[in-house]
Amino acid sequence: MRLSTRIGLAVGVTVPLLVLASGWLLLRLVGNDLHRAEDDHLRARATAVAPAARALLRASAGGRAKAADTRERQLFSAALDVGVRVVGPDATFSGGPQPDVSVPLPARRAAVPVTVRDGGTSWRALAEPLTTVRGSGTLWVFAPNAADQAQLRLVRRRVLVTALLAAPLSGLLAWGIATGATGPLRRLRSRTAGLDPRTSTARLHHEPTGVTEVDDLAATLQKALARYDEQAARTAEALDTARSFSVAAAHELRTPLMSMGTNVDILAAHPHLPEPDRTEVLTDLRHEHARLLGLLVMLRELGRGDLVEVEALGTVDLADVADAAAAEARRRAPDDRITVDAAPGLTVHGWEPGLRLLLDNLLANALAHGRDPDGRADVTVGLRSADGQAVITVDDRGAGVPAAERDRIFERFRRGPGSSGSGLGLTLVAQQTALHQGRVTVTDGPDGGGARFEVRLPRAGGELPEHRDWLIATARTNRSQSFPKDSS
Template sequence: MRLSTRIGLAVGLTVPLLVLASGWLLLNLVARDLHREEDNHLRRRAAAVLPDARALLRATAAGRPRAADTRERLLYSAALDVGVRVVGPDATFNGGPQPTASVALPARATGPVTVRQAGHSWRALSRPIEGTPVAGTLWVFQPDTADRVQLRLVRRRVVMTALLAAPLSGLLAWGIATGATGPLRRLGRRTAGFDPRTSTARLSHEPTGVTEVDELAATLRTVLARYDEQAARTAEALETARSFSAAASHELRTPLMSMGTNLDILADHPDLPGPDRTEVVTDLRHEHARLLGLLVMLRDLGRGDLVDAEAFRTVDVAEAADAAVAEARRRDPAARVTLRAQPGPTVQGWEPGLRLLLDNLLANALAHGRDTEGRATVAVGVRSAGAEVVITVDDRGPGVPAEARGRIFERFRRGPGSAGSGLGLTLVAQQAALHRGSVTVTDGPDGVGARFEVRLPRVGGDLPGRRDWLIGTAGANRSQSSHKHGS
């Protein structure tokens, strides 16, 4: 059932009920006022004729017929427009409009009462007659104007008004509701053809002046925007999953084939000499570790591709660097890793991503930043520079040739003799870009070794629109960077 029809029916039923209730209340109030006037009139008349009624009973009891006739005429004259009935022990006198003697009157009535006979009603009031040799009762009667034809006519008119109000009010309410819900119907027609799966068209709504309709249109736009956002996230997640599968299948093929060859050697040559067997097992362990590292790096790249703005919080960069340095010292106790950090530099960022950035920079420095004697000396610095936080990682290794600095952030780019996955510095570039920052590599202090410098803005901002580092070709296209042989 349409809303306008519901409103029309509801009003069409409610208005007659209100008319009937109002008419009933009005009739009762009018009848009460009429009764009050009638009762006051009866009390005044009863007070006026009571002396004559007392004298009439006294004359009758004394056996004086002529005096009794005179008192009876005086009684009726004093009654004027009301009926009078005097009930004595031996006789009853009555005159004026009143019910017949066959109608039983209340034995005790302290106030006016209604007496009915043959479709007529009277208001009746009784007063005791005292002070005579024989006591009696005075009754005065008046036709009940509250039950007259006029009030019955009003009742019929109220009922007729209610019957007429039902269809008229229903039609009027239906017309008003139809006009009021017109903007809602138009909004429904505009949105009925939208299919977010097949069309990018979205709701364009002009204010109608109807608050509910405008609020509904705003809600629809919000819902469609959230649908688009979730659909985009779902598409990104699917693309990331496909990229992960493609990258993993491509990069895992070589180590898996190498592991398969080594396993075949062990299976086909059970009597392989000890040194050769040890070499094969060691090679298997290296390939196994490489596979695990590659899978972990691919997973971290996928997490960076899918992170959303809700995950960003205020991060103390000095604390994150301190934790990363402590972890590096634990992994390589022989290395000398120092931290020089100003207290309190913060950025709006994703804390796990910043740890990935720091961990991989340190891992790269420990793997490729050793001096000619094999010692690893790494210096980490954190400082504020205006609206940015600057992170530096210095090593004392051979440095990065200028011609190689444009490639080391590419996926799976490994230096000569590297046992890493080739994704460590790609993760660094990804997280720098994700935090709207940059990473560069230059010569180290005093021209010795290499310095990686990451600059991150302190304030938050919009995340990069499209992120796909799993299948991207070069991080340098997304982040200003020069590269070193990847870890």
């Protein structure tokens, strides 16, 4: 059922009910007004005939029949349009329109009119007590309700006729108004009926109609289509990531797996292999196993960085993170020197596990590539504030990074000469820097030797970047490049 039809039916049913309810209230009010007017008239007539009624009672009590007849005529003349009945100790005098004498009258109540029914006729009656020196009695004044009842019946008929006419007329009027009001909805439906995000790139173009509900609905549809497009784009990117990841992972995992397979074949084919050769094969197996495990761990961490939500961000004390990362690095390399020079109270709004991952990988890179000719590593971690940013520096005393390679070392699976790592450590550093809206650069060390990795992070924030799929971003960078040759 159309909305306009629903509105028309609802109004067509509601309006007659409202008319009937209003008519009932009107009947009550009109009836009360008519009764009030009649009661005021009865009181006025009772006041006017009361002296004549008292004189009639006195004449009747004194046995003066002629005087009583005269007083009775005077009483009926003064009554005019109402009926009167004088009830005395010895006699009752009545005249004018009134109920039959057989109709019982209610107990008298001074100045309070009551309704008396005589068959199908009703009367308004007012009792007035009479007191004379010769006795007491009651004066009753009556007025028929016929005119009042006729007026009430007329009002009732008009209310019913109005309700009967209001039903179709109000329904048609409401249907017409609703049809016009829902016109923008029909036009919006016709514009959206042909939109299919799966087969067409056409989208809803809506001009404001001035109808708030229609404009809000159009805005909601546009937002839903935009979200569909965004989700479709992210799905396509996810598929691109999956393809790129599968190719890259297959390439990177193939070499250690083939090497491990070769060593296993050697052990299986030569069960009596000399001990030195056997030891060399097992050492190579352990090395490839560690490399494979490290690669899987790095890929897992890279995926975690792409799944961070805003709720995970908070205030992070960089000094605490740097101390913890340095302590772990000292545990793994007890013979090397690792120094932390941190300004106290330096905090950023970020993801603490990601910042720890960033520092862990910078230290691991420095320990792997920053050794002096004697094979010792001297690494310094610096934390300071500059231009509203938190600056993290990691200095080593190694051979440094050639200028031509400084922009490429953050690509995934990019390993330096002689490196046995996964090629994802610095990729994780770049990912976490981008996640925190920062910037990472590589320069020469402070004394001209070695390398300095510098990360600048904004100290206030909390918004994640719109594009966080690091695997996708680096896949696009590397798609046109061949994979680096394995160094093993």
